[in-house]
Amino acid sequence: MPIDAEALLGWFDTDGRDLPWRRPGVSAWQILMSEIMLQQTPVVRVAPIWEQWVRRWPVPSAMAASSQAEVLRAWGKLGYPRRALRLHECSRVLAEEYGDEVPRDVETLLSLPGIGAYTARAVATFAYGQRVPVVDTNVRRVVARALHGNAEPGNPSTTRDLADVEQLLPENVPRAARYSAALMELGALICTAKNPACLLCPLPECAWIEAGRPAHTGPAKKVQKFAGTDRQVRGKLMSVLRESTGPVERAQLDIVWPTDTTQRDRALDSLLTDGLIEQTESGLFALAGEGSDG
DNA sequence: ATCCGGCTAA
DNA sequence: TTAGCTGGAT
Structure with missing residues (x-):
């Protein structure tokens, strides 16, 4: 069951967001x-x-x-x-x-x-208006629902989704490019992860609706923690260096995560490994390329 | 808590 | 194929 291009593009014309990178003339x-x-x-x-x-x-x-x-x-x-x-x-x-x-x-x-x-x-x-399947998290969700009747995408591989969307794209090239944008927009505005606005959906057919909006079956998605993770520590360390005008003492970094020194050292080391920060000859810390000319 | 128009290294 | 990566808004 296809995802109707006429209905989708008509909706995108009237209800699509006027995002700055969608304006004409953007390179x-x-x-x-x-x-x-x-x-x-x-x-x-x-x-x-x-x-x-x-x-x-x-x-x-x-x-x-x-x-x-x-x-x-x-x-x-x-x-x-x-x-x-x-x-x-x-x-x-x-x-x-x-x-x-x-x-x-x-x-x-x-x-x-x-x-x-x-x-x-x-x-x-x-950017170039080609006829290429574009699959992001929104498109995967729309395809899972409207095409396959599932509440959520199944396997994390996008290979199947690329093939699905390739089949859905209109033959007309500029129309196909707009179709891709519209499919993403539908997932962002209407066919959202939580509380999809099915009453406002422009699609005349949807396999998920016709199946009675069944709940997701299968393993729940892993929740991504943030508080207390190395990511939070890295963020705090980077913040210090962003706000400083030049290299800082190690002590300036230590104070943002005083509780777990092992985790703090690990985070600092990972930033060095990633090339996001660097250490000067005198042992101070700075953003990568701080000393180079720009 | 959960979600964002994913990519990279292993 | 999976884990790790940031931070703000709801």
């Missing part, structure tokens, strides 16, 4: 920046940072000319700062090896740092 590089920021991060938190970044780094070479520390500071509290580091590296590769432009084909996009299965296809579709 592929700027769309790529938005996609990296949107990985695991809500739209409302990304939008203001993205607006700053498109002005500050309108082309890859502009970002490549900035230091890692500058990029990490501008990243602010978006979270998962390894994304910022990879985007910076990506900008360097684009500037040096691709003539300061974003490649169009999925295979090449996949080879770039920080770009995986979702982001490569998102850029190919949203």
Whole structure:
């Protein structure tokens, strides 16, 4: 049972969000920046940072000319700062090896740092209007429900979902690109994880509705903890270095997590390993690339 | 508590 | 294939 393109696109025209990276004239590089920021991060938190970044780094070479520390500071509290580091590296590769432009084909996009299965296809579709299946968490949920009649996606592999969406895409290329955006939008606004707004859903047919909205069967998703984890400690350590204007003493870092010194040391070490921070010759700590020119 | 337009290393 | 990675809003 297909997901009706006419109904979905009509709804997207009237009810789709006017997101800044969907405006006409936004470059592929700027769309790529938005996609990296949107990985695991809500739209409302990304939008203001993205607006700053498109002005500050309108082309890859502009970002490549900035230091890692500058990029990490501008990243602010978006979270998962390894994304910022990879985007910076990506900008360097684009500037040096691709003539300061974003490649169009999925295979090449996949080879770039920080770009995986979702982001490569998102850029190919949203920046270049190609007919490529784009599968994110929203699309997986919509397909699981409307197509297969399941409350939630089953296996974590997206291979099946890519094949499903490939089948769903309209043959007309620009129409297929809009269909992908609309499918994601439906999952973000209507077919949400909790309390889906089925009464507002534009789809004339939905296998999940027709099955009586059965509950999810199978293992529950693992809950991702945050409080008390190394991630929280890393976040606190990074915050100290972001807010400082230069290298800081070890003691400045120690005070943000005084309880568990073993965990604190482990977190600090992992930041060094990830290349997010560095230690100066005199033993002070700083954001990566703090000393390099930008 | 739960959810965000995932990627990478192992 | 899975674990680990951030932080804010609801």
